[in-house]
Amino acid sequence: MITLESLSATKGRFALHEVSFTLERGAYGVVIGPAGAGKTTLLEVVGGLLAPRTGRLHLDGRNMRGVPPEDRGIGLVYQHAFLFPHLSVRENVAYGAADAATLDEAIDRMGVTPLLARDVRSLSGGERQLVALARALARRPRILLLDEPFSALDPRRRVLIRREVRALHRAWGLTTLQVTHDFAEAGMLGDQAILLDGGRILQAGAPAEVFRRPASPYVAEFLGAENVLAGAARDLGEAAPDWLDGDPREYAQGHRAFAFESEGLTLYAVGDFVPGAGHAVIRAEEITLARGQTHDSARNRFSGRITELVTLGALTRVTVDVRGTPIVAALTTRSAQELSLEPGLAVVVTFKAMAVHLC
Amino acid sequence: MARVLSILAALAGSFLLLFLAAPIAELVGVGGAEGLKRLVSDGELRGSLLLTALCATAATLIGVFTATPLAYLLARRTFPGRALLAAILDLPLLIPHPVAGIALLLLLGRESAVGGAALEMGLRIVGTPIGIIAAMLFVSAPLFVSGAREAFAKVDPRYEGVARTLGDTPWRAFHRVTLPLAGRGLLASSVVMWARAVSEFGAIVILTYNPKVVSVLSYDRFTSFGLSEALPVAAALAILALIPLTVLRALRPDTGMER
Numbered sequence: 001m002i003t004l005e006s007l008s009a010t011k012g013r014f015a016l017h018e019v020s021f022t023l024e025r026g027a028y029g030v031v032i033g034p035a036g037a038g039k040t041t042l043l044e045v046v047g048g049l050l051a052p053r054t055g056r057l058h059l060d061g062r063n064m065r066g067v068p069p070e071d072r073g074i075g076l077v078y079q080h081a082f083l084f085p086h087l088s089v090r091e092n093v094a095y096g097a098a099d100a101a102t103l104d105e106a107i108d109r110m111g112v113t114p115l116l117a118r119d120v121r122s123l124s125g126g127e128r129q130l131v132a133l134a135r136a137l138a139r140r141p142r143i144l145l146l147d148e149p150f151s152a153l154d155p156r157r158r159v160l161i162r163r164e165v166r167a168l169h170r171a172w173g174l175t176t177l178q179v180t181h182d183f184a185e186a187g188m189l190g191d192q193a194i195l196l197d198g199g200r201i202l203q204a205g206a207p208a209e210v211f212r213r214p215a216s217p218y219v220a221e222f223l224g225a226e227n228v229l230a231g232a233a234r235d236l237g238e239a240a241p242d243w244l245d246g247d248p249r250e251y252a253q254g255h256r257a258f259a260f261e262s263e264g265l266t267l268y269a270v271g272d273f274v275p276g277a278g279h280a281v282i283r284a285e286e287i288t289l290a291r292g293q294t295h296d297s298a299r300n301r302f303s304g305r306i307t308e309l310v311t312l313g314a315l316t317r318v319t320v321d322v323r324g325t326p327i328v329a330a331l332t333t334r335s336a337q338e339l340s341l342e343p344g345l346a347v348v349v350t351f352k353a354m355a356v357h358l359c
Numbered sequence: 360m361a362r363v364l365s366i367l368a369a370l371a372g373s374f375l376l377l378f379l380a381a382p383i384a385e386l387v388g389v390g391g392a393e394g395l396k397r398l399v400s401d402g403e404l405r406g407s408l409l410l411t412a413l414c415a416t417a418a419t420l421i422g423v424f425t426a427t428p429l430a431y432l433l434a435r436r437t438f439p440g441r442a443l444l445a446a447i448l449d450l451p452l453l454i455p456h457p458v459a460g461i462a463l464l465l466l467l468g469r470e471s472a473v474g475g476a477a478l479e480m481g482l483r484i485v486g487t488p489i490g491i492i493a494a495m496l497f498v499s500a501p502l503f504v505s506g507a508r509e510a511f512a513k514v515d516p517r518y519e520g521v522a523r524t525l526g527d528t529p530w531r532a533f534h535r536v537t538l539p540l541a542g543r544g545l546l547a548s549s550v551v552m553w554a555r556a557v558s559e560f561g562a563i564v565i566l567t568y569n570p571k572v573v574s575v576l577s578y579d580r581f582t583s584f585g586l587s588e589a590l591p592v593a594a595a596l597a598i599l600a601l602i603p604l605t606v607l608r609a610l611r612p613d614t615g616m617e618r
Contacts, residue, residue: 049520069523076524082517086539096525139525 001025002046002143002175007055014041015199018055023192025060028169029177030190030207034222038199039179040078043145046177047076059143060175072143075136079148081128083120089131090116098140106138109164125152130161137168144169146178150185162189183223187211195219213357217279220359226317226328227282231262233358235275258358264323268299269356279359284330286355289318290348291339299353302327306345309336316341320349383597390594397591404576404592408599411572414488415556418495422503423549430507431533435516452501459497460565467493467566490567495556503552510544511537547607554603558596573599 002023009016016038023029031039044050046057048069057064059072083092093112097103107113112134115127123131129152136144149165150158166189169176180186186193186207193207203215214220220228236257260267260280267280288298304322316336318329327349331341341347397404432438433445451459467474467484474484484490514537522532538545560574571579573596581589 044520047520047524049517049523068528069520070526070528072524074524076521078517078521082515082521084518084522084536084540086542095522096527135525141524145524 001058001060002029002177003056003058003061004046005056005058007045007052007057009041009045009050009052011041011044011050014038016041016045016052017199019196019199019201020055021192021194021201021204023175023177025175026173027175027191028166028189029175029192029194030186031177031179031194031196032181032183032186032222033196034181036198037196039196040147041199042196043076043147043177043179046143047074047145048072049076073141074143074145075139075141076145077129077132077136077147077149079129079151081125081132083123083128083131083135085120087120088116089118089120089123092120092131093134093138095135095138097138102140103138106134109168110134110137110161111164126154126157129153130157133161133165140172142173142175144174144176144178146176148179148181165189183207183211195222197222212283214281214359216359217281220279220281220357225281226284226330227280227287229260229262229265229267229280229282229325230277231260231267231280232277233258233260233269233273233275233280236268257353260356260358263325265302265325267356268353269358270353271356271358273358281357281359282327282351282355284317284328287327287329287349287351289320289329289331289339289341290350291345293348294350296350297352298350300349300351300356302349304347304349306341306343306347308343309341311336318347320347322349386590387594387597390590391598394591394594394598398595401591403571404573404595407571407573407576407592408595410488410491410570411557411574411596412599414491414572415495415553417488418492418499418556419503419549419553421492422496422500422552423545426500426504427507427545430504431511431537433504434508434511448501448504450501451497456498456559456561457565460494460562463490463493463497463562463566484566486567486569488567488570491563491570491572494562494566495559498559498562499552499555502555503548506548506551507541507545510541510548513544514540550603550607554600554607557600557603 004019004021007016007019014036019042031042033039041050045052046059048064048067059074064072083089084095087095089112093107093116094103097106107116110130110133112127112130115123115131118127120128120131129149133149146165150161153161162185165176168174178189183193190207192204193210194204195202195210197218202219203210210219211223214223214225217228217230236259256270256272258269258271258273258275260269260278262280269280302322304320304327306318307321307326308319310317311333314333316331316333318331318336318341320327320329329349398408429444429448433441454462464485465471467477467490469475469478469483469485477484482489484493518536518540519529519532522536523529527535558574559572560578563572564575564578568575573592577589577592577596580592
C-alpha cells in the first residue's frame with residue numbers, strides 16, 4: 001500500500017504540492033499528467049531518491065521517513081531505462097536479483113533471453129525498456145514504480161508486455177504505480193487513476209469514473225472529452241426515475257435533474273451539481289446520430305448538420321453543427337457507412353441526461 | 360565573407376599550433392638524440408628522471424585518494440560554502456608557483472609548527488623527496504579536482520538512484536556504478552595531474568633544490584654549464600611528458616551513457 005499525506009517536494013523546476021492519495025496493497029495505480037506535471041518526481045519521492053520537504057509517506061503501513069531506497073522493497077523503471085553501460089545485459093538484469101529463480105522468471109516474462117548476450121549500447125529504446133523492466137522485477141519488489149515503461153515499445157510488443165506486467169502484478173501481489181501520459185493505458189491497466197498537473201492532484205479515482213465524470217473542464221479536455229460546453233445549470237428538482245436510465249440506485253443517491261443552458265442550447269442532465277455557472281461534458285461515445293426523427297428515451301435531442309467526418313480505422317468521428325455549437329459523436333465506421341453520413345447531411349443528435357456530466 | 364572568416368580562423372589556429380609545437384619540436388629535434396644517449400651515460404639524469412616519475416606518481420596517488428571525495432561532493436551536492444570550497448581548490452592554479460613554494464616553505468619549513476613537529480618525529484620535509492611531493496601535490500591536485508568533478512557531473516545521478524533501488528547502499532552504488540562510469544574521466548584527470556607534477560619547477564626549486572627533479576636539473580645545468588648541457592636534459596623531460604599525453608589522447612570520452 002502506498003499512502004501519501006500532504007506531501008510536498010521540489011526537484012529543480014519540478015515540484016509536488018500537498019499531494020495526498022492512497023493506493024491499496026495489490027492495486028495498480030496510474031499517474032496521468034502532461035509533461036512537467038511532476039509525475040517522475042512523485043515516483044522518485046516514493047522510491048526514496050528524493051526527500052520530501054513536508055508531508056508523510058507510508059509504504060505498506062510503514063513510515064518511510066529516513067528509510068533509504070534499498071530498504072523500501074521497491075523496483076523502479078525509468079522511461080530511459082538507465083541501463084548500466086559498463087555491464088552486459090545479463091549483468092544488468094542480475095544486478096539486484098533476489099535469487100536465480102526470480103531472475104529466470106523475470107528474463108522469461110519480459111522476453112529478454114535473446115538480448116542477454118548483446119552489448120547494452122547496441123539495444124534499441126524498446127529493448128532497453130524490456131531489460132530495465134526485467135532488472136527491476138528480478139529483485140522481486142513489493143512495490144513497482146514505472147515511469148512510462150512501455151513508451152518505446154512497438155505497438156504489438158507493448159500489448160504483450162503490458163499484459164505480462166499486469167499478470168506479474170497480480171501473481172506476485174505487487175502494488176504498482178505507473179506514470180503515463182496515455183489515458184487509454186490507464187484505463188487498460190489501472191485500478192486507480194491519479195491525474196497530476198503542476199504538481200497537484202486534479203482528480204483521483206477509478207479510471208472509468210474519472211473518464212466519465214471529470215472533476216473540471218481542464219480534466220475533461222485533458223482526458224480527451226470532445227464535448228465540453230460552458231454555461232449555467234438550473235436545478236429542476238429531484239430527477240424522475242425515468243431520467244435515470246432505469247437505475248434506481250442513482251435515484252436513491254439523491255441525484256437531481258438540471259437544465260443546462262449553453263449558447264442557445266438547453267441540455268438536460270442528472271447529477272449532484274451545485275446550480276450555477278459550470279461546464280457540461282458529453283463523451284463522443286455517448287452520442288448517437290440518426291437520419292430523421294427517432295423515438296427513444298434520450299432526454300437530449302437536437303437537429304443539426306454534419307460539418308466533418310474523420311475516419312480512424314474502425315471508428316469515425318462526426319462533427320455536427322447544432323445551432324452554431326459543434327457536437328462531436330463517435331460511431332463505428334460501419335454504422336457511419338450504413339447511415340451514409342456525409343458533410344452537409346441533416347441529422348438528429350441524441351444523448352441521455354445521464355450522459356451529461358456537469359462540473 | 361564566410362570564406363574570408365574561415366581563412367582567418369585557419370590562419371589564427373595555424374599560428375597558435377606553430378607557436379606551441381615549434382619550440383618543443385626544435386628542442387626534441389636538436390637535443391632529443393643526445394638526451395636519449397645521455398640516458399645511458401648520465402647517471403644523474405637517469406636518477407633525476409626516476410625521482411621525478413616516482414614523486415609525480417606519489418603526488419598523483421595522494422591527490423586521487425584525497426581529492427576524489429571532494430570532487431564527488433562538489434559535483435553532486437549543493438551546500439552552503441560550496442562556491443568558496445571550489446574557489447579554494449582553484450587557488451593554487453592562480454598563484455605564481457614560486458609564491459606557492461614560499462607558502463609551502465612557511466607551512467612545512469623546519470621553523471614552522473608542522474615542519475618542526477615532523478622533524479621531531481624524524482621526518483624532514485624541506486630538501487627531501489617529501490618536499491618535492493608536497494610541491495607537486497599543491498600545484499597539480501586542483502587540475503585533478505576540476506577534471507574529476509566534471510567526470511562525476513557527467514554521470515547522471517539516476518544511474519545511482521537505480522542502483523539504490525536494486526539494493527545498493529550509497530557506497531556500493533558509488534563503487535559499482537558511478538566510479539566505473541566516471542572512470543575514463545578520472546583516469547584522464549589523473550594523467551593530467553601527473554603530467555603537471557612532472558613539469559613543475561617553481562614550487563619545487565624553493566622547497567627542494569636537492570635531490571634534483573628533471574626540471575631543476577635542466578635549470579641547474581643551464582646556469583652552471585650553459586645551453587649545450589641543459590638541452591639533452593630538457594629534451595629528455597619533453598619526451599617523458601609525451602608519454603602521459605599519448606595515454607590521455609587514447610582515452611576516448613565515449614562512455615555510452617544515456618542523458
